[in-house]
Amino acid sequence: MEERLRATDLSLGEKILSINWLLVALLCVIGGIGYAVLYSAAGGSPEPWAFRHAVRLAAGICVMLVLAMIDVRFWFRIAYPVFMVGVALLLAVDLSGIVAKGAQRWIDLGPIQLQPSEVMKIALILGLARWFHAGWLDDVKRPLFLVPPLLMVAVPVALVMLQPDLGTAITLISVGGTLFFAAGVRWWKFALVIAIGLAALPVGWEMMHDYQRQRVLTFLNPEEDPLGSGYHIIQSKIALGSAGLWGKGYLHGSQAQLNYLPEKHTDFAFTTLAEETGFVGATFTLFLFFAVVVLGIVAATRAHSQFARLVIIGLSMNFAVYVVINTSMVMGLIPVVGIPLPMISYGGTAMLTVLLGFGILLSADVHRDTPIQRFPKS
Amino acid sequence: MQQEAERIRWFRRRSVLLGAGTFGVFGGLVGRLWYLQMEQGERYQLLSEENRVNQRLILPPRGRVLDRAGRPLAENIPTYRVRIIRELTKDVPGTLERLAAVIPVTPERIAEVIRQVQARPRFVPVSVRDDLDWEEVSLIAVRAPELPGIILDSGMVRRYPEGPAAAHVLGYVGPVDEPELKSDADPLLQLPDFRIGKQGVERSYDPVLRGKAGLSRVEVNAVGREIRELDRDEGQPGQDLELSLDLELQRFCMNRLAAETSAAAAVVDVRTGGVLALASVPSFDPTLFQNGISTRNWGALRDDKLAPMVNKAFKGEYPPGSTFKMMIALAGLETGVIKPDTRIRCSGSTWLGRIEFHCWKKGGHGAVDLQRSLEVSCDVYHYEVARRLGIDRLAEYARRFGLGERTAIDLPGERPGVMPTVAWKKAKLKQPWHKGETLISGIGQGYVLATPLQLAIMTARLSNGGYKVSPWLVRGGPRHMACCGAMAEPVGVAKEHLDLVLGGMHRVVNSPAGTARAAALLTPGVQMGGKTGTSQVRRISKADRLSGAYKRKDIPWEQRDHALFVGYAPFTEPRYAVAVVVEHGGGGSAVAAPIARDILDRVLQLDGQPVQAPDGKSA
Numbered sequence: 001m002e003e004r005l006r007a008t009d010l011s012l013g014e015k016i017l018s019i020n021w022l023l024v025a026l027l028c029v030i031g032g033i034g035y036a037v038l039y040s041a042a043g044g045s046p047e048p049w050a051f052r053h054a055v056r057l058a059a060g061i062c063v064m065l066v067l068a069m070i071d072v073r074f075w076f077r078i079a080y081p082v083f084m085v086g087v088a089l090l091l092a093v094d095l096s097g098i099v100a101k102g103a104q105r106w107i108d109l110g111p112i113q114l115q116p117s118e119v120m121k122i123a124l125i126l127g128l129a130r131w132f133h134a135g136w137l138d139d140v141k142r143p144l145f146l147v148p149p150l151l152m153v154a155v156p157v158a159l160v161m162l163q164p165d166l167g168t169a170i171t172l173i174s175v176g177g178t179l180f181f182a183a184g185v186r187w188w189k190f191a192l193v194i195a196i197g198l199a200a201l202p203v204g205w206e207m208m209h210d211y212q213r214q215r216v217l218t219f220l221n222p223e224e225d226p227l228g229s230g231y232h233i234i235q236s237k238i239a240l241g242s243a244g245l246w247g248k249g250y251l252h253g254s255q256a257q258l259n260y261l262p263e264k265h266t267d268f269a270f271t272t273l274a275e276e277t278g279f280v281g282a283t284f285t286l287f288l289f290f291a292v293v294v295l296g297i298v299a300a301t302r303a304h305s306q307f308a309r310l311v312i313i314g315l316s317m318n319f320a321v322y323v324v325i326n327t328s329m330v331m332g333l334i335p336v337v338g339i340p341l342p343m344i345s346y347g348g349t350a351m352l353t354v355l356l357g358f359g360i361l362l363s364a365d366v367h368r369d370t371p372i373q374r375f376p377k378s
Numbered sequence: 379m380q381q382e383a384e385r386i387r388w389f390r391r392r393s394v395l396l397g398a399g400t401f402g403v404f405g406g407l408v409g410r411l412w413y414l415q416m417e418q419g420e421r422y423q424l425l426s427e428e429n430r431v432n433q434r435l436i437l438p439p440r441g442r443v444l445d446r447a448g449r450p451l452a453e454n455i456p457t458y459r460v461r462i463i464r465e466l467t468k469d470v471p472g473t474l475e476r477l478a479a480v481i482p483v484t485p486e487r488i489a490e491v492i493r494q495v496q497a498r499p500r501f502v503p504v505s506v507r508d509d510l511d512w513e514e515v516s517l518i519a520v521r522a523p524e525l526p527g528i529i530l531d532s533g534m535v536r537r538y539p540e541g542p543a544a545a546h547v548l549g550y551v552g553p554v555d556e557p558e559l560k561s562d563a564d565p566l567l568q569l570p571d572f573r574i575g576k577q578g579v580e581r582s583y584d585p586v587l588r589g590k591a592g593l594s595r596v597e598v599n600a601v602g603r604e605i606r607e608l609d610r611d612e613g614q615p616g617q618d619l620e621l622s623l624d625l626e627l628q629r630f631c632m633n634r635l636a637a638e639t640s641a642a643a644a645v646v647d648v649r650t651g652g653v654l655a656l657a658s659v660p661s662f663d664p665t666l667f668q669n670g671i672s673t674r675n676w677g678a679l680r681d682d683k684l685a686p687m688v689n690k691a692f693k694g695e696y697p698p699g700s701t702f703k704m705m706i707a708l709a710g711l712e713t714g715v716i717k718p719d720t721r722i723r724c725s726g727s728t729w730l731g732r733i734e735f736h737c738w739k740k741g742g743h744g745a746v747d748l749q750r751s752l753e754v755s756c757d758v759y760h761y762e763v764a765r766r767l768g769i770d771r772l773a774e775y776a777r778r779f780g781l782g783e784r785t786a787i788d789l790p791g792e793r794p795g796v797m798p799t800v801a802w803k804k805a806k807l808k809q810p811w812h813k814g815e816t817l818i819s820g821i822g823q824g825y826v827l828a829t830p831l832q833l834a835i836m837t838a839r840l841s842n843g844g845y846k847v848s849p850w851l852v853r854g855g856p857r858h859m860a861c862c863g864a865m866a867e868p869v870g871v872a873k874e875h876l877d878l879v880l881g882g883m884h885r886v887v888n889s890p891a892g893t894a895r896a897a898a899l900l901t902p903g904v905q906m907g908g909k910t911g912t913s914q915v916r917r918i919s920k921a922d923r924l925s926g927a928y929k930r931k932d933i934p935w936e937q938r939d940h941a942l943f944v945g946y947a948p949f950t951e952p953r954y955a956v957a958v959v960v961e962h963g964g965g966g967s968a969v970a971a972p973i974a975r976d977i978l979d980r981v982l983q984l985d986g987q988p989v990q991a992p993d994g995k996s997a
Binding site: 136137138178181182183184235237238239240241242243244245254255259260274278279282283286287289290293294297300301306309313317320324327328331332333 | 381382384385386388389390392393395396397400401403404407408410411412414415416418419421422423425426427429430597599
């Protein structure tokens, strides 16, 4: 049954040729936009953010391309171990993480600080992809088959909620759901889970930290406390709204330049961008993000193994969820959650994990014709 | 194999759905952007402006006040202040200590500054002292390296180069007080550095002098630091005022009066009503009020019996005494109760019923006609004319010459004087009029009160051929326009009657028997007309009269007579009228007349008055 598949081992040249260079180029363009935004956020200076952003971008792209060369079966092999490591890291953070902004999210690994929740997103995708790789549609129809992957989502979500990190929890649930969906899980099962989730909302509200509740309340009525927690959203909306069609001009976004906008270089980088380039610039940037996601979806449908398909679509949707959550937040559509805008917000770990994800995505795309056994021996 | 194909089919279908979903969500995001940036854009632009723009008023420079030759009477000079900015210095108390070693700063002030500095954002300058002189400014500038965070800054203060000499006319400026803030909506008043006119021209022309506030729009960041100025409207500087006042003459009058304890003089142009000098001694230093006067200084000025704050030239009311006799004579002629040659016998006193009314000359003047009655200032003649006139007819003529009502000069606080009538007494004192009071009024005593300015205007209206000129101070001001916009209204008396009275006034100064014969002009070839007045401030008892004590110089100052003189020059072609009142100065002829003469000499000299051919009219 493997006769249609190409030779299992590709030469390096073949691999490089089959890299999705359009996707790489798009990522570089988005990263370049990030440089421009950070340059402007610093009042027209490469210091302290833009230069380092560029360095990380270059390094990250290199890492991504190197990862793309790795055989997809390697990812398949390490999928479960990585998932275990991810869970272990989350546990470690919960137990001994350092406190940042009232939330334990970081683990110190000497020179770099690792954000286990970022690792977990990729680990979850790999883990779920591997699980569903083994399942035919008949298997997927069996509720029992869905129990282990549900647990694979639930455990990290629970650990992330403990940190507490609402944003990552939502991302994990969204990405996990996407994979379930792509794997062919029936609509009514989603409906059931969503219904259960809604029923559990009051319980969840009870379990939320005060600051999380405050965020939700603030989101529902930001004007109530304009100088307190609603300040972020109000200022962000003012910055966006005052930009108009063409924006206030590069380096002339008053809200960001005058520091009315908090976190203008990290979580609210999109606002900085939109204030200076207006509706046109913001829409164009959103289009670039969307193009990346579409390229990912197209790549996924080309792959010949279910694992590669699921990994590619999972990572693409992970990227999309990032973008949507961040931009919805700065536009006042959802509560403020600490999720950066990929490739644009300042932050080394976030950039590296995004590009790490794309490295795996490209690897799966490059090796789209590589066959993977349903149940490998190891 | 078939299972794999089915799985791929499903996956593709689901991928398309996911792609569509993503498209939908991104479309929603773009829609949201459209809503925020395009639909609500204007609202957010407004909010953004509010966020970042602070509007600040700019104080326009106050208009200057100039005399009639363009010499400055009030101007603005730069003042320097020293301020401290916290963020520029590591150690605020230390820096202030070092500053105090360079220029005097009291320890209390230092403590206050430290408190203010801590209470405000770190980049806001706090004033340490704001009245530095040049020496202090240079000292600080030289030591600048050791005084981090100390900055020098300049503003404007009002300066009155003439000091006390013109203080009564100019008034002064001071900080805005609560009632002024309530009654005036001009945003300028909100500025802490704004000074508002409190007295004199500074007050009556404050709206013109203050100008219009400028506006500076400044971009500020989230903590209020100013980033840059966006635009600036300089506003409108206050207009300069040109006064009719002559600085030289004003100064001369002040100096000439300075020898007296308390005195006032007014000089007006008889043809235009322009006020050339409005002097009053003692005076005050207008600069004292700049930053709010100290309680001690204010108390001293307020409690001073000589009222240095009051310009007596238009706020002081005095019995006009014999300077009022022109009114009696003119009213008598006009009403026909006397003829020019009507002679009245003066035996030193006259009787009304059982009351004796004395002439100032004990033995009397004998038979006196109109001109002689003025020349020798015979009281009995004027008692008699006044008796024939009655108070109401007398008052009517006096009013035509500006007595008994405000001259409406463009200065605040003018007093109206008093020209009594029967009705006036009834309304004011609820008493009937007595005939004796009419007689007393005939010599400008009793209820009659006039300001020196009113007397000068009366003299002007007599000497200019009978036109109702009114005084004004500011060229182009409403009073100037009112009197010069049209030909002045005639007073309504016959020319020959006026000439008779003026002839009498000429004789006062120029005939050997005149009461002011010692005060003829020194300007060669020019003659003046005038009238002396000596008004009593207390009743002279019979005992006084017998002993002659009331004329002596050793009675207390407050009980001595006021010395008055009104005059005009040149006699043939009158230009200037003057009125001088020396409070408790004694006799008008001895004290007031020489002052008036000197003032008229001076004003003629200042005018470069050509020497006129002596005319033969002098008697």
